[in-house]
Amino acid sequence: MALLTEDQKMLQETAASFLRDEGGPAKQLRHWRDSGCTDGYGTGFWQQFGDLGLTGICIPEAHGGLGLGAVEAALVLEEIGRNLTPSPFLTTAVAGVRAIEGTAHGERWYPAILAGKAVLALAVDESRRHSPEQSALRAERRGNGFVLNGAKQFVVHGDSADMILTVARTAGSPGDIEGLTLFAVPKGAAETETVTLADSSKASRLTFSDVELDADAVVGEVDGGWAPLSRALSAGRAGAAAELVGVAAGATAMTVDYLKQRKQFGKLIGEFQALQHRAAHLYGEIEIARAAALKAAELVDSGDQQADLFVAVAKAKAASVSKLAVQEGVQMHGGIGMTDEHDIGLYMKRDAVLGELFGNIYFHRKRVAQLSGY
């Protein structure tokens, strides 16, 4: 597994200082939450991502992007996680762009994405469980186009997105991978119920009642939606894993600092061996989760045949570790950890949402078993 190159370290440092200075809870998460903003993130702030070129990490150089990959995206996402920065980076610049690459949709949307002016969302889930191949939302041919009927849920940024990459079924039955088609659904086409999640982010429940789409709304091939969807989900899962590593690291850094400051019984609580051991265990787990996330990203970038396996490993591991980190975080902070005023609880809420996104721990453990032949 390769160490970071100098260029990667520079990108990491750029993202780290930008998100540390501008992306923290006071300036972003709490601000948008408490001001009643409907997007859950700042559109002006998203434009700053564009100004810094971060939006172009996964966009080919020929189209004005940086032509980098999942590893660079992971470096940015870890900082996003560490600072609990609400932004459409993951769904737009990491997962979304992979779905539309090599298609007319790419050409159409790259410029606005690069500028930090467009947002993409993915509509995959139809129940409380992530299960892409079970998609039942129907897309039937009508005239030159399609008409869609059905529903989607847990569409992160579904309300603010300019275009929603939607998985629908054009053939076969739920469970079939063939017969799925990916559609580029414009904003407002589906009936949208905006749902605020536990981490203050906005996701949507979409209802499609005879929603008409032109033929050119198809991304890739009809019945062949699994390919662009898999690319998007692979990138999205690996990216979510990296963000979860950041959440874990941010929560733990805060907690270790607290152990070094809080005094009870005449001592710093960091002297108590039980807390020392739990913190040390957590440190190791985070290092391991980071290695897994970076390896998954590397394999995605190189198109290795083990990429799917390691993406599942990374998402499952990062989610488990982050879950431990936020639980230990709240617990070790004692009473103040339970207050809204303190940031540690925000980490716990973000972990819960990221944990479910693109498949939870159980989903990916099952995938590891399936991909390993047992």
Place this chain on the structure above:
Amino acid sequence: MTDLDTFRSETRAWLEQNCPPEMREPMRSESDACWGGRNWTFQSDAQRVWLARMAERGWTVPHWPKEYGGAGLSPAKAKVLKEEMARIDARSPLTSFGISMLGPALLKFGNEEQKKRFLPEIARGEIRWCQGYSEPGAGSDLAGLQTKCEDKGDHWLVNGQKVWTSYADKADWIFCLVRTSTESKQGGISFLLFDMASPGVSTKPILLISGNSPFCETFFDDVKVPKDQVVGEVNRGWDVAKYLLGHEREMIAGMGLGGTGGTLGATLKPDDPLLRAEVAAFDVDSLAFAAMSERFFEMFKAGEAHPASPSMMKYAGTELNKRRHELVMAAGGSDALEWDSERSKNGKAARDWLRTKANSIEGGTSEVQLGIVAKHILGLPGT
């Protein structure tokens, strides 16, 4: 062709000519290793010949200076030799605590006479060494050791006991931490070398819950040791011990604790859904740790790893290994409980499972490793 290329082709040719075919098969267990020593019986002619040929070239310890039995190879050439040996699956000609532990200590702290006296015999596999560190009262707190080493003018007099001495009953000599002063805990320890055949030395093998083991209790009853067999300064033996500990960490770093990336589930094929779920959870952790091992190895080579990170790796790797064997036993059901049948290969599953319980104890317990991470990486306060 560069100097290195020439060396590679010469090495390849020599190995082809001189490494017996039987020595090009992987070892099935530790008992296939060649330990050498005064009482060694070679498993085969091939094993004897392989050791002799490699020792003659100084290639049992290629990086040691020539005057001490090595070949004086640069790190680059030593790497080439290692690669060429790996290429033909050539076994190491000699497994030896003398090479892995005592040698580095002597090279750093020994005087010229000691180096000339002890190192060549180690390199040729003529003397087999064991390590006398832990005592019944000094395990995790090794510096609390009490084996007494009194200055009797023209010799040292050693009295005490060691425990967990691997292969003490087979070794020729021992390198031993002894107490030469009670004025200071760490500052009263010396690093002493002596012959296991000395009058007053006796050993007793330790039977483990997993069965036979190489571990022994070693007893010293008025053992006389020549004055010149202290390595480094008297009462400064703890420095030697710490140096060896650091060296051991480098070895752990190079070992690749992670495994090959295969899954346990593919091997066990668990038929019970709840067991399958636990195995899948294990495989997530195991593959993640394999990624970590790769990353750690690269970082260590690049000098980017935190000096205390081997503690984190040892802790995580050993705990994972114990979990692995728990799952192997679970999958094996009652068949895996057999202890001494041929069907069970003499209870291999059960014995291996029990043996792994020591992994989190030996080489620094998990609790000690966590403490090291807490103190040296996280900077948490207190002792």
